[in-house]
Amino acid sequence: MASAADHTSFLPPVLTFLSAAVIGVPVFRLLGQSAVLGYLAAGVVIGPFGLTLIPEAETTRGVSELGVVLLLFIVGLELEVSHLISMRRDILGLGTLQFALCAAVLGGIGLLFGLSVPAAVVVGLALAQSATAVALQLLGERRDLSSPYGQRAFAVLLFQDLSIVGILALLPLAASNGPGGEAHLGDALQSAGVAVAAVLAAVAVGRYGLNPFFRLLAASGAREVMTAAALLVVLGTAMLMEQVGLSMAMGAFLAGLLLAESNFRHQLEADIEPFRGMLLGLFFMSVGMSIDLGLVREHWLALLGATVATIVLKTALVAGLFRLFGSPWLDAVRGSAVLAPAGEFAFVLLPVGSALGLVDGEAGRFALALAALTMVVGPIAAKAIEGALARRAVPDQEPDASFEGPENAEARVLVVGFGRFGQILTQILLARGLSVTVIDKDVEQIRSATRFGFRVYYGDGTRLDVLRAAGAGRADIVCIAIDDSEATLKVVDLVHAEFPSTRTYVRVYDRVQAIEARNRDVDYQIRETFESALAFGRAALEGLGVPAAEAAALADDVRKRDVARLVLQQASDPALRADSLRSAYTIKPEPLTVPKGSSQALNAETEDIIARERDRHAEPEPVLAEAATAPQDA
Structure with missing residues (x-):
């Protein structure tokens, strides 16, 4: 039988992560910095190169990557296929130019510093990637994801996620020598065919199966089942894409895109959001934990120079490309700043390159530390650039005419x-x-x-x-x-x-709720039957021969009297302001106009009811300016 210690062995690391998050993030937010930086700093402190509270960074990497997966799913939910097609120029054109140009420049600099050609290619490709999680988090905090520059930045990120498939397929080819190259090519083509088939299968299931599936679950009324189903769809699609050689993040984005036009998209987003936030924070902490502080101390000057140079170069190159595609200068710089940090796939490409012998151990460790440091410094630089641009922003700047926002x-x-x-x-x-x-x-x-x-x-x-x-x-x-x-x-x-x-x-619903709504200062409220009853009464008057103008005036007079009585009741009835009495409190139906005579009974039973009511109210209640309460259901 398992001991109590076995059952609680998972608690110390969980408590460590939670404590680091609730301390680090608020501190950096108070300093005016992004929450991303708080998570990264917390990871450095608790990681194997800090206080060693978590001795192995790799133990959290697999779980933490689910944060990026869920982030891409939510991004997919917020898009529509038609909008994605309208972005094809930015995805294929701007995305291709950004990736090729940044990889060529950064790889060329690596050659100048003594890297071999294969190593320079791998490092250039790894550093040309942008941090999807960092960029989308920054855009989300600014509420700029749907802005023209935010959409262009997202198009670049989307192309990079798509390109990782081809890069991972080509790296073994680059590592192969001699007659084995044909076999590698055949394997690559076979993998590509399997990936395409998996994507088509996922699209077919999403197109024809997901809506009926969620409709059936929603009809059951079990909220937790809907949450479980949402996680099942996201993680299942992500795992399928990973098994056929695509990225999990790309699979999650595809799942979100397939559900973007579903009737359940907002509920799914609400169910996934708490998991996304926690796991994305864990991902950032795992990146901070991977920074080798020993290597940083040993090569701090070179790493500092390389980090600054990488961010400056990528910002300048991408800003120029944004301008080439029609963005104003301010938007171009904003967009390039959020794309400056190296991406999550650097932690995939560099280890694969090292395992294939394309990058030697020392260069690989240096490039990994550089990628992680750009993710630390990048949000700070983006925040500083945004602040500088905000002071110089032109209020009447014309919007980007080429941008088409999502429907x-x-x-x-x-x-x-x-x-x-x-x-x-x-x-x-x-x-x-x-x-x-x-x-x-x-x-x-x-x-x-x-x-x-x-x-x-x-x-x-x-x-x-x-x-x-x-x-x-x-x-x-x-x-x-x-x-x-x-x-x-x-x-x-x-x-x-x-x-x-x-x-x-x-x-x-009724008069009681109308007063409660007024107590809450709603901007407008209407009782569900009141206006229709007035219209009905006006039509009845006209049917009796009353001129239309007079009937309308009478209905309007009743409306004004009712509003006046509603205001008086709101001010004078304390029971309506007491939450504990709300459900039991009712308002008796009373006329809005003083009756000309007393009620007359048509039979003995009615006479008894009227007599008892008169006895119960022997002392008459005051009438306020000819405005008494209207029927409760009005």
Whole structure:
């Protein structure tokens, strides 16, 4: 039987990582630096070359790379195939030029410093890569991923992730000599065929199988099963791509892209986000742990010069290419700065090159330390460049005309709830051509939305992570149109607390909830039957021969009286402000206009009811300015 010590043996390293994160990241954020730098510094401190709290950096590398995998999945979710096609010029053109030019220049410098041709090629290719995790984290912190320069930077990163497949296939060919080259070529072609077949299979399953799969799970109502299914899809696709020679990150991006147009994308993003954040932080710490401080002390001057030179060269080269593709100078420098650090695949290419004999041990260790240091210094340089450019930015700078943002990337209206009320509401918004995001947790409503042509996503609007994933922080207005009164008020509280600049428009159920909504300072609220009842009454008057103008004036007068009474009730009824009494408190139906006479009974039973009511209210209640309470369900 396992001892208690066996069960708790995993706790010390976990507690070490958590402690390093909660100390390091806040410190660097207080200093005005990126969270990436905090994770990297924490990794240096706890790693084998620091305090040796974690003796082996490689023990965490496999798990930590899942952070990059989940990051690429979420990025894929936020894109659409049509938008990806529109980026083909930047992906194939700008991405190819960036990678080839940076690899050639950095490899050429390696030749000048005595590297062999094969070693210079491997080092140049490794350092020409950019840190996907660092770049996307910086763009995310700035909220610039959907900006023109952010999209161009992402196109470059995407090309680099695609290129790693060909590079890993060509390195064995470069290492082969003599007659074995044909065999290597045949193996490479076979691997490429298997990879293409795997991609096509994943696309077919994603296109025709994932939506029905998630629809079935959502109908079960088990939230944890949806989370498990999301992880299954992401990690399963990543593992499949790795088995056929592609990168796990590329597989995760493909999975996200296949689900980008799914009705479940926002719920999936909300479910994955906590895992992504923690594992990505672990990845950055593992990079910090891999920095050989002994080698840094021994060659500190050379490493410092090489780190600065690499960042400056890549920034200058990529900025020039951004300008060549039409970006303004400010955007070109911003984009090149986030792409300056060497990428995660440097920690893959350099060990493979060393194992194949293309790079000797000393040069490989130096290049690995250089790649890690660029990831440490790069965010600092990007932060400094961004600050300098912000002071010199031109407010009226024209946008990049060649950029086409993703469809619905910045929806102006987020509608929570797609029932009868929400369906009519969205009809009006879409008729005006507004960009609308709708979320609902009823699978049947989502299925119905396909007949309307709306994009409605599966998600629980009372969850903050779902609201954030659906774009509540970027929307101008959040329209809350759900039936559950408590859930409605919970959404209002979340939006006001987390997205104070977003306005709230609320459909409320009755008068009690209307007052509660007013107490929360919503920007607009309407009772679900009030306006329709007024319209009904106005039509009835017209049917009785009352002129249309007079009928409209009477309806408007009733509306004004009702608002006046609502304000008085909000100020005078303490029970409506007490959360503990909210569920039990009701408002009695009362007329808005003083009756001309008393109620008359038509039978004995009714007479008894009226008599008991008169006895219970022997002392009449005051009437306030001819405005009493309206029916509760109005």
